[in-house]
Amino acid sequence: MEEVKVYGAWGSPPSHRVEIALKLKGVKYEFIEEDLKNKSEELLKYNPVHKKIPVLVHNGRPIAESLVILEYIDEIWKQCPLLPTDPYDRAQTRFWAKFIAEKITPAVRDAMLIPGEDAEKKTEELIELLHILEKEIKEKKFVGGNRNKYMDIVSLYVIHWIPILQEYSSKHVLTREKFPGIYDWIDQVLLDCGDIMENLPDKNKMFDVLRVIFGPRNNYKPT
Known part of the structure; x- marks a missing residue:
């Protein structure tokens, strides 16, 4: 067993x-x-x-x-494949997954949650990274070619956590007006991937965790 x-x-x-x-x-x-x-x-x-x-x-x-x-x-476990079968698409998927995990994820944390004099600079760096991702999505419809479960899972920080962090911090960096391609992707995941979204943490519980770690925000109002 x-x-x-x-x-x-x-x-x-x-x-x-x-x-x-x-x-x-x-x-x-x-x-x-x-x-x-x-x-x-x-x-x-x-x-x-x-x-x-x-x-x-x-x-x-x-x-x-x-x-x-x-x-x-x-x-x-071969059932429900996560990565694409084509070697090139697999390589592209790995590249963009690493970009999101190693570039965008820490940039989001620094820009939205860590106060200090460098906050504005960190926000500008995050916006630049999001523009790179936006360009990739608009040119290829989805990250790394055809969309796949692996990319959806890796990108949950963009899809689920960034909106929560924006509401908590009142720093609205990722907007539909500035990044329509990313938002189209988010909408598609929300529409197609109920099996993924139903396993994500509750927003209000996440706010409680953020308050414990980073302290309350004066402009934050729980829903």
Whole structure:
């Protein structure tokens, strides 16, 4: 019998990537909630290099880093493929997934959640990155060619978390007027991917988490 465990944290976009991929594949797993301020011995043993979530443990063997985990899941469980079959489209998908994970995700956090003198500069950097993504989407209809589940899952930070962070911070960087291609993509995912969207965290609960981590915002009003 297979043993599948996920070490993660509620509200963590990388953790949700892994959980959603497993649910799409129909794979049963045990979720172990980590206290990120007091990480478990198991997490540190399974990911001694980065000491971060998420970690997938499959039959006692650990795999770290969410993008790597997604590819492993897709290779082990063949049902409901995540990545495209064409080698070029697969390579393009990996490229843009890395761009979103390593460029856009930290830029969003810096621009919207971290106060300071550099906030305006960070916002400008984020807008520049979003314009790069917008150009790719408008030229190819969807990121990396034909849209695929892998790209939808990786891009949940853009699709789900950016609107939440904008409402929380009152910094509206990603708008339909400025980025119509990205918004068309978001609309398509919301329309087509109920199996993905139903597994995302509740917005108001996310606001509670943000207030704990970053403090209340004077202009924030819960809905």
